[in-house]
Amino acid sequence: MADTALRVSAASSADKRSGLQKLMQRKSTIAFLMTLPLIVLIFTLVAYPAGYALYLAMLNKAMTKFVWFKNFDFLFSRDTFWMVVWQSCLFAISAVVFKAFIGFVVAHLVNNIPGKKQRKWRGMLLVPWVIPAAMSTLSWLWLFDSSYSAFNWLLEPLGIGPIPWLGETGWARFCVILVNVWIGAPFFMIMYLAALKSVPEQLHEAAEIDGASWWQRIWYINLPMMRNIIAITALFSTILTFANFDIVRVLTRGDPLNTTHLFATWAFRLGIESGDIPLGAAVSLFMVPILAVGATIILRDINKRGSEV
Amino acid sequence: MTARKVTRRFVAKTAAASSALVAAPFVRGAFAAGKLSIGFWDHWVPGANKAVEAASKAWAEKEKVDLSIDFITSQGNKLIITAAAESQAKSGHDILAFGSWDPARYSDQLVPVDDIMAPLIKANGEASAITQYLGKIGGKWLGVPGTPGAQFKGPCSRIDLLKEHAGIDIQALYPAGGPPKADSWTLDAFLKAAGACHKAGVPFAIGLGTTADSVDTCGAIFQSFGAAVVNAKGEITVKSDKVKQALEYWKQLVAFLPPDAPSYDDATNNRAFVAGKTALIMNPPSAWAVARRDQPKIAEQTWHHGMAAGPAGRYGPFTTPFWGIWNFSKNQPAAKSLLTALSQAPAIEEMVKASAGYDIPAFANLTTMKVWAEEGPPKGTLYHYPNPFNHQILSIAAAPAPHKIAVQIYRHGLETQMVVRYAIRGEPMDRVLGWAASELEGYMRT
Secondary structure: HHHHHHHHHHHHHHHHHHHHHHHHHHHHHHHHHHHHHOOOOOOOOHHHHHHHHHHHHOEEOOOOOEEEOOOHHHOOOOOHHHHHHHHHHHHHHHHHHHHHHHHHHHHHHHOOOOOHHHHHHHHHHHHHHHOOOHHHHHHHHHHHOOOHHHHHHHHHHHOOOOOOOOOOHHHHHHHHHHHHHHHHHHHHHHHHHHHHHOOOOHHHHHHHHHOOHHHHHHHHHHHHHHHHHHHHHHHHHHHHHHHHHHHHHOOOOOOOOOOOOOOHHHHHHHHHHOOHOOOOOOOHOHHHHHHHHHHHHHHHHHHHHHOOO | OOOOOOOHHHHHHHHHHHHHHOOOOOOOOOOEEEEEEEEEOOOOOOOHHHHHHHHHHHHHHOOOOEEEEEEEEEEEHHHHHHHHHHHHHOOOOOOOEOOOOOHHHHHOEEEEOHHHHHHHHHHHHHEEEHEEEEEEEEEOOEEEOOOOOOOOOOEEEHHHHHHHHHOOOOHHHOOOOOOOOOOOEEEHHHHHHHHHHHOOOOOOOOOOOOOOHHHHHHHHHHHHOOOOOOOOOOOOOOOOHHHHHHHHHHHHHHHOOOOOOHOOOOOOOHHHOOOOOOOEOOOOOOHHHHHHHHHHHHHHEEEOOOOEEEEEEEEEEEEOOEEEEEEOOOOOHHHHHHHHHHHOHHHHHHHHHHOOOOOOOOOHHHHHOHHHHHOOOOOOOOOOOOOOOOEEEEEEOOOOHHHHHHHHHHHHOOOHHHHHHHHHHHOOOHHHHHHHHHHHHHHHOO
């Protein structure tokens, strides 16, 4: 009897071992284990802070009481908040459109430069994107500065100015968008250039034989072939541009009259500088659902096109 | 550092230890010795950190405390961010340098320091009213006024340009070594001088942005008219006649300021001064210190003096930092002992010397040190900088509003925004006041 019991126990432990072995041999288990460090990292650096920000956004000003969505309710009743929403949209959309346009044009120009020279141009054109934004923006600040503005110095002999680059709403908005375009356009350029390289040369040759013009080749060959890259780049850049902080912070700090504030700088003003952390958290979270919906639509469209191909 | 729950017993123990501290100097013992960390403000003036560092190290050596010192810059709001992070984490330095509004902001996380302040006030004289407003919350001192960084942001003028274009001999109004003879130095005279200098191409470089220099200047002029947007009781008083008078004055003044005044930050005015493009800025002696190094001829023509008087008095913008002790500090008796050592008159004098007169102690008996009389060139340029004759009322924008509202008025630059809307954008007075009232209602949310 005891012998039988022993055998049953040995068999069950052997079963367990083999079960564990089987589990470990499964591809999905190995894949999970290999991605585990990344999952932990994402949880620690993305999910936890996002969850904590959501928690903060639901506290009262003194952070002593849970008030659910009252902070959002309060924000929606403030004119300044809607001004920040409008400015963020203006900033992000216009900056992305200009970056995409400039990137597209420059990518085509660079693509037409032969061999070695192309590498040099590529490297040089990437410089604005490679320099830390806070540092390059500081240089721009000096270019716009009232005492030392190089732009005003150049315009003076022409009888123009002095222009209050950062002191007047229109000019200040122009300046922050300009700096963002200057920094971000090289990223578009390099992405579009990579996409252009993957367009088969035979298509262009065939089109040329058929008498297609330069514009028709771009419109009917390059654009459709680059569509996915254009969509992904635009999506990526839109998200980053909406979340921009450093350019506005260094150049204008949201002045004049809060007319250059973006979500991030406004959240900083409310949360860190003015001591209303829950309201600051609410501002910073406002765009998340809107961007998430936008991202889902664009990514679904890309997947759809991928499966069509 | 881990968070420590504040229990009744803990408070009683801390109170007992604090009482012992008042009665006798800090005595190294099993409870009091150990580690201590402090985050000081990283001074603008090169070499100014040395005095506070030396005093701290001397104290640590004497008391055998393992002291670690960090100098944290306020550039990019790093000090504000550090305080916010430590407050959230309930962990970090034992003592931190706090900005003017922070004792109120972190009032439930800072250890009361009345036991330190009472003997310091006895020895060094009363703290100025504005220091009391900022540091004494609910009747308790929540921070010791920190000398490094305490500054008067009054006029810093060009002697030659004011004389040549506005006909004002500023040295005669504020003579070195003597009391001010500045009865004629009123806001009307200030306005006329601004107009003359503007005409001559060297306008007063006064900003209307949302950073401290702009906000402080705007606040002082509002106070000179008796204009408060929120009163001490927390009632919105923005639609008063005095506020309207202040805005009308600003409308005249703005016509003589640089067109990009709304975008000024705290460095723009300094740059204009050092570049020789202005006859007057509102600033502590940092612009002069830079000019002394880079543009000696401009420095030689620089004079620091009092603010112009308005109908309600002569208000001069003043800001002061505080050294506060977090309630999660594990070594509060040692922290109090260090702050006591740093606030003795000889230690403070060393700090003022090291900052070349930039720092102004908050205590009444310490505003007549030799350093201000001797610094130059020109000799005596800083003589009136620490307000030695109490010629003006030191103030901060948004006072006397309750702190939690005042800090938002200050940080959002509400008053400068009102000026820009009314005087530059040309919005009607009623609309500007209505907008400000709406913003203030928002600041009052709890």
